[in-house]
Amino acid sequence: MTMGALLTMLALAAPGPRPQLPAPPAVEPAVFKHSDVIFMYAADDAAYKAYGATFVAWGGANTGPEVKRHRDLGIRCTGSMWCLTAGAKNLHDSAELREAVARDIEGRPVEVPWLFDHAYQGQKTWFGCTNHPAFREHCRREVRRVMAGGADGLHVDDHLGVAQAATAFGGGLCDCCIAAFREWLKTNAAPGELAAAGAADLATFDYRDLVRRHAATRAEYLKVRGRIPLKDHFDRFHLAAAADFVAELGRVAAEAAGHPVLLSANAWVGDKRHTVVAPHLTHVVCETPFSAGRGAADVARALAAFDAARALGKPLAVTGGGGDWAFVKANQAEDLVRFWIALAYAHGQWFMAPHPKRQWCFTKELGTHWYEAPADAYAPMYQFIRKNAEWFDGFDAADGLKAEIVNREPPAGNAAAGPVLTVRRKGPAGPVVIHVVNRDYDASARRMRPGRGVRLRLPVPLPAGMAGRTRLLAYDAEPLAAQVRTEGGAAQITVPELRIWTLVVIE
Numbered sequence: 001m002t003m004g005a006l007l008t009m010l011a012l013a014a015p016g017p018r019p020q021l022p023a024p025p026a027v028e029p030a031v032f033k034h035s036d037v038i039f040m041y042a043a044d045d046a047a048y049k050a051y052g053a054t055f056v057a058w059g060g061a062n063t064g065p066e067v068k069r070h071r072d073l074g075i076r077c078t079g080s081m082w083c084l085t086a087g088a089k090n091l092h093d094s095a096e097l098r099e100a101v102a103r104d105i106e107g108r109p110v111e112v113p114w115l116f117d118h119a120y121q122g123q124k125t126w127f128g129c130t131n132h133p134a135f136r137e138h139c140r141r142e143v144r145r146v147m148a149g150g151a152d153g154l155h156v157d158d159h160l161g162v163a164q165a166a167t168a169f170g171g172g173l174c175d176c177c178i179a180a181f182r183e184w185l186k187t188n189a190a191p192g193e194l195a196a197a198g199a200a201d202l203a204t205f206d207y208r209d210l211v212r213r214h215a216a217t218r219a220e221y222l223k224v225r226g227r228i229p230l231k232d233h234f235d236r237f238h239l240a241a242a243a244d245f246v247a248e249l250g251r252v253a254a255e256a257a258g259h260p261v262l263l264s265a266n267a268w269v270g271d272k273r274h275t276v277v278a279p280h281l282t283h284v285v286c287e288t289p290f291s292a293g294r295g296a297a298d299v300a301r302a303l304a305a306f307d308a309a310r311a312l313g314k315p316l317a318v319t320g321g322g323g324d325w326a327f328v329k330a331n332q333a334e335d336l337v338r339f340w341i342a343l344a345y346a347h348g349q350w351f352m353a354p355h356p357k358r359q360w361c362f363t364k365e366l367g368t369h370w371y372e373a374p375a376d377a378y379a380p381m382y383q384f385i386r387k388n389a390e391w392f393d394g395f396d397a398a399d400g401l402k403a404e405i406v407n408r409e410p411p412a413g414n415a416a417a418g419p420v421l422t423v424r425r426k427g428p429a430g431p432v433v434i435h436v437v438n439r440d441y442d443a444s445a446r447r448m449r450p451g452r453g454v455r456l457r458l459p460v461p462l463p464a465g466m467a468g469r470t471r472l473l474a475y476d477a478e479p480l481a482a483q484v485r486t487e488g489g490a491a492q493i494t495v496p497e498l499r500i501w502t503l504v505v506i507e
């Protein structure tokens with residue numbers, strides 16, 4: 001029996017749960033192979049070799065020599081800029097840029113809360129306004145600067161620009177934003193809606209007048225903004241304007257590089273605000289929260305990002321949030337990082353190689369600081385992926401085929417500690433790989449408790465030939481032939497010891 005027949009039988013005999021998401025649209029051209037190893041920032045040659053790097057996602061190749069160094073190593077590379085702020089020093093030095101910032105209902109600039117420790121001679125870090133011509137030109141200049149060497153792609157950090165200030169911090173209300181919002185309303189709002197909001201005459205309508213009927217200060221506005229008419233339009237306008245600007249920056253990048261470029265944004269796609277830009281991107285590169293302080297128990301937001309990226313048809317390269325890395329650094333929680341790496345690849349996405357010098361950490365107490373991720377702790381996982389590319393490349397989630405654990409109760413008091421299982425297959429009739437990821441994390445010992453004799457069940461029998469060829473692969477052990485037995489029309493496969501991550505290869 002072929003695997004195709006096996007899957008057909010499955011479809012007839014055991015429909016299983018319906019897929020949660022529609023099949024993803026084709027991603028073309030293929031931006032990454034699943035066996036690609038993606039660095040976040042540039043690193044030295046030794047680090048690239050240790051990990052088997054193939055792509056650097058978050059800039060670091062601004063000049064011709066930097067691009068050449070990467071190409072010579074077989075690594076594609078990027079330039080990176082941000083739409084968040086001109087930075088405290090530029091703001092201090094340029095009256096024009098100080099004008100081109102996000103403003104609240106009182107006309108005051110809006111400070112970037114997480115950059116409280118980035119001030120320059122008394123000048124705080126204010127959100128730039130991506131609807132203001134001066135800040136837009138600053139962003140274009142930055143793109144030309146970082147793409148001057150002809151890098152393969154542009155990465156846009158803080159792609160929401162002033163939309164971030166508008167949707168979360170009471171900004172987005174400067175003259176430029178208001179004028180652009182008026183244009184948006186002309187084509188996107190129904191006349192009845194406008195009349196009800198007192199905006200029937202768009203030629204004279206100023207959204208701030210409407211806001212002031214409800215709130216005179218930023219603090220009041222943040223409390224009541226959900227009740228202000230046209231609020232949904234206001235948010236949608238800002239998100240659409242930000243996405244259009246990212247698309248424009250992509251065109252500026254291609255012009256500066258002299259060739260078509262990849263375009264990514266730091267878009268946490270688990271949040272709908274960040275999905276508006278997706279159609280303009282070739283791929284997504286983002287930080288996603290892994291709730292490191294709760295061990296391996298709460299990965300819902302990471303899984304939401306993986307699922308959303310799949311639904312959007314965009315490859316997703318992630319790293320943990322600044323708080324996650326601060327936790328890892330403070331607690332030497334290396335097994336947690338290994339768990340995140342396995343979790344991302346098991347879901348068809350990429351976890352960027354933890355950076356040997358500059359992995360961003362953030363806490364309120366310490367502000368920005370850095371983790372130097374030891375290569376010997378993490379590189380073997382990436383080398384394993386490179387070496388076993390044939391079990392990663394071209395596979396997709398097998399939505400109709402669900403594996404389950406049959407013999408192992410979640411450890412007492414830790415209901416979320418059962419292994420994570422994903423089933424991936426190559427084409428409709430190709431081989432199947434079950435990813436088994438341990439999540440039984442012992443916080444006091446800072447390690448995963450190994451699972452012994454973990455038995456998986458696939459709701460179909462494996463033909464004898466296939467059963468004989470089922471293998472277990474792990475980055476920290478030699479390949480092993482699997483014990484497979486058929487019971488009640490289902491195949492049971494035993495993983496003798498589950499440490500971090502086991503691949504069950506069925507071909």
Ligand SMILES: [Zn+2]
Nearest residue numbers: 129131174177
């Ligand atoms: Zn503005």
